[in-house]
């Protein structure tokens with residue numbers, strides 16, 4: 303059992319408060335601390351209250367006519383005077399608040415209902431759904447909205463709610479584009495892949511991990527769009543469309559405009575009400591955007607720099623298709639006995655220069671309980687090989703194989719959904735970048751418990767107990783506190799331990815680790831490798847470890863596959879490879895990365911003698 307790590311691992315965890323609620327509180331607190339935020343929200347609360355309490359606040363029926371009140375000046379009984387038909391201006395203004403807000407609400411609800419789900423689907427699934435969604439959105443923007451509104455008004459006899467639904471339809475492309483672009487920006491984040499590898503369904507990933515990132519921009523957009531919807535509604539009523547008997551602010555402005563020279567106050571009141579509301583919404587939206595972006599931009603820049611550094615390391619140019627077409631590799635175990643077996647695996651990518659093959663028909667296998675290292679320089683195709691095992695290639699990549707056996711089953715014959723079901727059960731994955739593989743908006747506890755409940759059908763208490771056990775097993779000294787922490791509160795080594803805990807929680811028979819120590823400090827690297835070695839031995843899992851470092855191979859592996867430019871140049875047990883590697887490239891790699899390290903078998907032999 304791994305001893306609890308106390309310094310680098312536990313040192314950076316925050317106190318026992320629930321950081322999720324404190325983060326939420328602090329965003330709200332930061333928003334309200336800004337004068338613009340406090341004033342705009344106070345004004346909007348007041349306006350909403352006036353709208354809701356209109357029946358009680360309004361001194362008179364807004365449509366009741368009292369001829370003695372015609373164009374009356376403000377008086378104690380009628381604080382804003384009377385209009386040209388002898389109706390109480392204050393009462394009409396109060397009821398107008400309700401009508402105006404209702405109109406904006408209908409338009410926004412329509413735009414959100416149409417724009418957000420379609421934007422989510424287009425951004426997340428891509429392909430035909432994306433193309434059709436974008437086409438409809440572009441087409442809607444090209445249609446002259448005002449003409450359609452006039453047609454709807456004429457054919458529905460100025461039905462106000464229908465008109466506002468039509469306004470909402472024309473606002474939906476704004477939500478569609480915003481949602482789609484936000485989803486596109488997170489769709490390829492490592493933590494989305496990690497959720498997929500943990501076995502979560504697309505619907506669940508979308509509901510839990512993607513929608514969260516969309517909420518903040520949608521709220522900001524809604525504040526700004528509400529002002530636009532009100533302006534549009536007032537404009538329509540000002541033109542005499544959609545007013546009817548409803549005392550909306552736009553209709554009141556229309557009346558006031560006609561008598562502007564003689565009774566300017568009749569234009570002033572509704573204009574003030576509309577102006578103040580739209581201004582408050584605009585200020586609220588932009589303040590909210592400020593407050594939220596102050597928090598997220600700092601984080602995402604840091605994340606982006608990390609990702610950019612990782613990507614910069616993978617620069618080698620892909621070879622042209624057919625450059626190396628021989629099947630490379632060899633088989634040591636019968637298919638049904640293999641933990642994993644790839645037969646003639648090819649990976650191709652659609653690029654601007656056409657289709658490029660980056661893995662050229664490789665064949666390899668891993669026996670149950672075996673540790674297989676996949677070694678090679680940057681760009682040699684190691685990650686593409688394991689991504690193909692996991693069915694985790696990016697959208698532009700395609701893998702084909704004569705067979706891919708996992709747990710005695712040829713998974714190329716399974717449907718995508720059935721194949722996804724193996725993830726988290728049969729095969730677990732430990733990624734290269736621990737931090738980017740954890741969703742920054744959820745606690746560690748949630749991220750460990752969610753797949754255990756969704757994929758393994760555990761009840762909440764059972765999943766929590768398993769998660770705590772797993773954290774303890776990977777050497778985290780205070781699992782309960784770690785469960786309450788957010789990813790940014792963990793050190794890199796601790797985050798990697800959390801991901802290892804998640805990968806083994808479903809007791810997979812194969813564990814795939816893609817350069818699991820690259821992003822970690824040297825001292826932590828050794829601890830994590832030691833942990834992997836212990837877990838693999840205790841559970842008898844097959845371990846496939848991708849690395850460019852022969853030191854790691856010497857430390858951990860039984861057998862090694864050496865890859866170069868998408869092909870396997872050598873496969874052998876570790877001891878013979880170190881003793882007399884056949885391929886000059888293997889010898890070069892060993893010379894470059896090994897600094898007097900001893901192989902696992904030598905170390906094991908020493909342990910036995912000790």
Ligand SMILES: Nc1ncnc2c1ncn2[C@@H]1O[C@H](COP(=O)(O)OP(=O)(O)OP(=O)(O)O)[C@@H](O)[C@H]1O
Pocket residue numbers: 615616617618619620621651653660678679680681682683684685686687696698699850
């Ligand atoms: N999305 C992509 N589009 C086109 N080519 C790609 C894509 N992803 C990877 N490749 C190419 O595939 C080849 C193999 O990449 P792979 O990521 O498997 O390398 P690797 O050996 O894992 O390297 P590293 O150790 O840097 O991760 C590289 O030439 C790379 O440029």
